[in-house]
Amino acid sequence: MKKFFLMLALLFPTFAYCQEAKFMGLNLGTDVDVFCKVLKEKGMKQTIDRFERKEFEGTFATYPGCRIIVMATEVSKKVKSVEVVFESVRNKKYDRDKAFSSILEQYRSKYGDKLVKTSSARDADMLGITNYEVKCGDVTIYLHKTGPSFLSPDDCSMSISYVSSSLVKLKEANPNKHSSDI
Numbered sequence: 001m002k003k004f005f006l007m008l009a010l011l012f013p014t015f016a017y018c019q020e021a022k023f024m025g026l027n028l029g030t031d032v033d034v035f036c037k038v039l040k041e042k043g044m045k046q047t048i049d050r051f052e053r054k055e056f057e058g059t060f061a062t063y064p065g066c067r068i069i070v071m072a073t074e075v076s077k078k079v080k081s082v083e084v085v086f087e088s089v090r091n092k093k094y095d096r097d098k099a100f101s102s103i104l105e106q107y108r109s110k111y112g113d114k115l116v117k118t119s120s121a122r123d124a125d126m127l128g129i130t131n132y133e134v135k136c137g138d139v140t141i142y143l144h145k146t147g148p149s150f151l152s153p154d155d156c157s158m159s160i161s162y163v164s165s166s167l168v169k170l171k172e173a174n175p176n177k178h179s180s181d182i
Contacts, residue, residue: 021136021162023082024060028139028164032072035079044068051177052077060084060160061103073167074174080167084160093148093156100130100145100158107134107143128156138166 022028024042026035036054040046048055052072060066065088071081089096108115111134119131128149134141140163147156 021134021139021141023162026079028080028082028162029078029167032070032077032079035070039068039070051174060086061106063099063103064088073170073172074177075172076170078167079164080170081161081163083162086158090157091155096145096156096158100143103158103160104132104143107132107141111136111141126150128152138164140165 026038039056044056044058046056052074054070056068058066063086067085067087069083070079072079086099089099114134115132117132119129123129128147130145132143142161145158148154
């Protein structure tokens with residue numbers, strides 16, 4: 001029994017450390033209106049407010065000109081995912097690579113060996129895709145770098161997504177989904 005409690009005590013910090021995946025200090029699963037209000041207070045400018053999809057423009061991890069896409073569940077209005085698209089480095093390979101390296105280093109500093117490369121060398125060579133992820137309890141953080149590739153030699157981009165697997169799996173359908181001006 002002592003061994004069980006000792007093992008539990010040794011593992012608890014690992015679980016606690018990993019369950020702290022937040023987006024700009026906010027938990028996924030938060031009410032979407034509260035989440036968006038805090039983003040506005042942090043200086044984000046809302047550009048789209050469409051049902052369960054909200055979009056903002058602003059600075060993320062010191063990079064200006066980012067597009068932040070917040071997705072919520074249809075009925076309970078809980079934030080299920082957030083994606084950051086780094087528009088300021090889109091189609092600028094040198095700037096994108098520099099930004100991706102910097103962001104990767106920041107995530108490595110925060111999450112350590114929880115940051116894992118998930119794309120293969122073949123993906124990177126043929127398709128210009130590089131992916132990393134961090135799994136923290138219910139939330140997975142995906143870091144994506146794409147292009148250029150032989151299919152799109154002038155296109156390249158990077159993005160980061162925070163996804164709550166339980167809320168993405170939650171199948172809610174709002175039967176009254178229509179705009180108030182219809």
